[in-house]
Amino acid sequence: MKINHAFILIFILLNIRSNAQSQVIINPLIHLPKDSIESKTLISDLNNFLSLAQQRNEENKFVLPEKKTETFLFLNEIKDIQKSKQNNKEFFFKPYLTNVARLSETQYLIQISYIGTSDSNAILRASFNLLADKVNNSFLFQSPLYQNTKHWKTLRLDNTIFHYKDSINQKKIQSYKKLVSSFDKKLNLKSITTEFYCCENLMEAEKIIGVDYKADYNGRTSGVRDVHFDKKEIIVLGNNNADFNHFDEHDLWHDRLSLVVDRSKVNKPVDEGCAYLYGGSWGLSWGKIWKEFKLQVTNNRDVDWAAIKETPIYFKTNNYNNSVDYIVNALLVKKIEREKGFSGIWELLNIGPVEKGNEKYYQTLEKLTGITKSNYNKEVWKLIDSEK
Numbered sequence: 001m002k003i004n005h006a007f008i009l010i011f012i013l014l015n016i017r018s019n020a021q022s023q024v025i026i027n028p029l030i031h032l033p034k035d036s037i038e039s040k041t042l043i044s045d046l047n048n049f050l051s052l053a054q055q056r057n058e059e060n061k062f063v064l065p066e067k068k069t070e071t072f073l074f075l076n077e078i079k080d081i082q083k084s085k086q087n088n089k090e091f092f093f094k095p096y097l098t099n100v101a102r103l104s105e106t107q108y109l110i111q112i113s114y115i116g117t118s119d120s121n122a123i124l125r126a127s128f129n130l131l132a133d134k135v136n137n138s139f140l141f142q143s144p145l146y147q148n149t150k151h152w153k154t155l156r157l158d159n160t161i162f163h164y165k166d167s168i169n170q171k172k173i174q175s176y177k178k179l180v181s182s183f184d185k186k187l188n189l190k191s192i193t194t195e196f197y198c199c200e201n202l203m204e205a206e207k208i209i210g211v212d213y214k215a216d217y218n219g220r221t222s223g224v225r226d227v228h229f230d231k232k233e234i235i236v237l238g239n240n241n242a243d244f245n246h247f248d249e250h251d252l253w254h255d256r257l258s259l260v261v262d263r264s265k266v267n268k269p270v271d272e273g274c275a276y277l278y279g280g281s282w283g284l285s286w287g288k289i290w291k292e293f294k295l296q297v298t299n300n301r302d303v304d305w306a307a308i309k310e311t312p313i314y315f316k317t318n319n320y321n322n323s324v325d326y327i328v329n330a331l332l333v334k335k336i337e338r339e340k341g342f343s344g345i346w347e348l349l350n351i352g353p354v355e356k357g358n359e360k361y362y363q364t365l366e367k368l369t370g371i372t373k374s375n376y377n378k379e380v381w382k383l384i385d386s387e388k
Contacts, residue, residue: 001168011288015231021082022051024112032100033108037308041338042100042132045139047111050095053078057229058087064133069229073209073236074130074143080128081114086197092116093125098268106134109144111212118138127212148208151196159191160243164198169245176247182280184361186342192259195234197236205238228259241312249279267361269309273329280322291388293327294319298384306373309358336368 012059015213022047026032032039049062057063057072084092101110111134131147131179152384155162157177162168184190190194199205202223206214209225217223225236228293235255253275263271280286296315297303314321336344348368351360362373371379 021053022095023047024050024095024097026097030097030100031032032160033051033102038134041137041173042108042139043097046097046132046141049141050078050112050212054080062139062141064135064140064142067146069227069232070143070145071141072227072229073145073234074128077126077127077206077209077214079212083126084116087116087118093123097126097339103131108132108139110141119277124213126214126216129210129212143210145197145208145210145217145236153249158176159193161195162198163196164244166243167243168198169243172244172246175245176252180256182255184291184382186345188258189256189260189261192231192233194221194233194235196244198233198242199236199238200240200242205236209236226255232366233259248283249369250275250281251279253278266349269323269325269329269353269361270345272323272326272331273331273333274345274349276322277330277333281322282318289317289322289327293322293324297324297327304377308374309361328380328383331380331387332365333370333373335383340368355364370371 009255021231024043026043033042039256045062052060053075054061057075060075063075077231082091082093082095093114093116096113096115097110098113101108101109101111103109108131110130111127112130113127114123116123129144131142131144133142149163152163152165153168155164155168155173158174160177160180162173180194197205197208199208201221202217203221205223205225206212206217222239224239229233233255241247253272254263257266257271257274275281276289277286280289284292293315297313303324305325308328310326313324315324316322332348333345336348348361348364351364354361358373362376366372369379
C-alpha cells in the first residue's frame with residue numbers, strides 16, 4: 001500500500017500547530033512551583049491536557065483515572081473554546097495561566113482564562129478552575145467537582161446518589177425512583193450508578209464543575225449538565241433544584257434510553273412517542289397532552305397522518321410546540337407494547353434516524369402491527385377514535 005507522505009506531513013504539521021496554539025501563556029508574576037523540574041513538568045502536562053481536551057474525552061491520557069466521569073463534565077465545557085465564529089478564527093481565544101496555588105504536597109489548583117484581542121480590546125471567553133495531582137513524577141488533572149462539594153450532604157438509594165447542601169425532597173425522590181425503575185425494567189438497564197448534584201442555578205452548577213465564567217452562558221440562569229461514562233452517570237442540576245423538588249418525566253425517559261443506546265442512532269419520533277406516553281411533556285401529563293391534541297388537531301377530519309410524517313405540524317401546550325407526529329407515535333407505541341411487549345417497541349425504536357419516505361419505519365410497523373404505508377392514515381384514525 002502506498003503512503004501519501006505529503007498528507008502525513010500536513011497532518012503532523014497541523015497537530016504541531018494545534019498543540020502550540022493550545023499552550024498556556026504564563027504571566028511572569030505567577031508563582032510557579034519553586035522546584036524548576038516540577039514547574040516544567042506541571043506546565044508541560046497542563047499543555048498536553050488542554051491540547052487533548054479537544055479530542056474525544058476517552059483519549060485524554062492526562063485525566064486522573066479515578067475522577068474520569070467528573071472530569072469529562074469539565075472537558076465538555078472546554079471543547080472548541082478557542083474558536084471564534086465572529087472573527088472566523090480557529091484559535092482566536094488564547095489560554096492564559098492566571099493562578100497556580102499549592103493545596104498540598106501533591107495537588108495544585110490551576111486557574112486558566114481564555115482571552116482574545118480585537119481592535120486592542122480584550123475579550124474574555126471563559127475562566128476555568130481545575131486540580132492538578134502529582135502522580136509518579138507527572139501531573140494528572142481533574143474537575144474540582146468533588147473538592148467543591150465534599151462537605152455537602154449525601155443520600156444514597158440503591159444505585160442513585162444525591163448530593164445536596166441543606167435539605168432534600170424525599171417524596172419527590174421516591175417518585176423519581178419508581179419511574180426510573182419502570183424505565184430501567186423496560187430497557188433492561190442494570191448496574192448504572194447515577195449521581196445528582198443539586199444546585200440552585202446554572203451559575204452554581206457550572207462553578208462546582210470548574211467553570212467560573214463562560215460567555216456562552218451570559219445571562220442564563222437555568223440549565224442541567226450531565227455525562228455518562230462506563231457504568232457511571234453524573235447529572236448536575238442547575239435549574240432551581242437545590243432540594244430536588246422537581247424532575248422532568250419526559251426527559252427522564254430520554255436520559256435512561258441514552259444509557260443504553262446513543263439517541264442519535266434511534267428513530268426520534270418513536271423515542272419522542274415513548275417520552276410523551278410515559279412522561280407527558282412541558283409539565284403536563286400524557287392525559288392532558290392528549291386532551292389538547294384532540295381539541296386542537298383531530299377536529300379536522302381531513303388531516304393526513306402520513307403526510308404529517310413528511311411535513312410536520314404542531315400544536316401548543318403551555319405556549320410550547322408539540323409535534324403532532326410524536327403524539328401519533330405515542331399511540332402506536334401504546335398499541336405495540338400492548339400486543340408485542342416492549343421488545344416490539346425496541347425493534348421500531350432501533351430502525352435508525354428518520355429518513356425521507358420513512359420506508360424502514362413502515363416496513364417495521366407492518367411487521368409489528370399490520371399497519372402499512374397505504375393504510376396508515378386509516379389505521380391512525382382508528383387509534384385516535386378509540387383512545388380515551
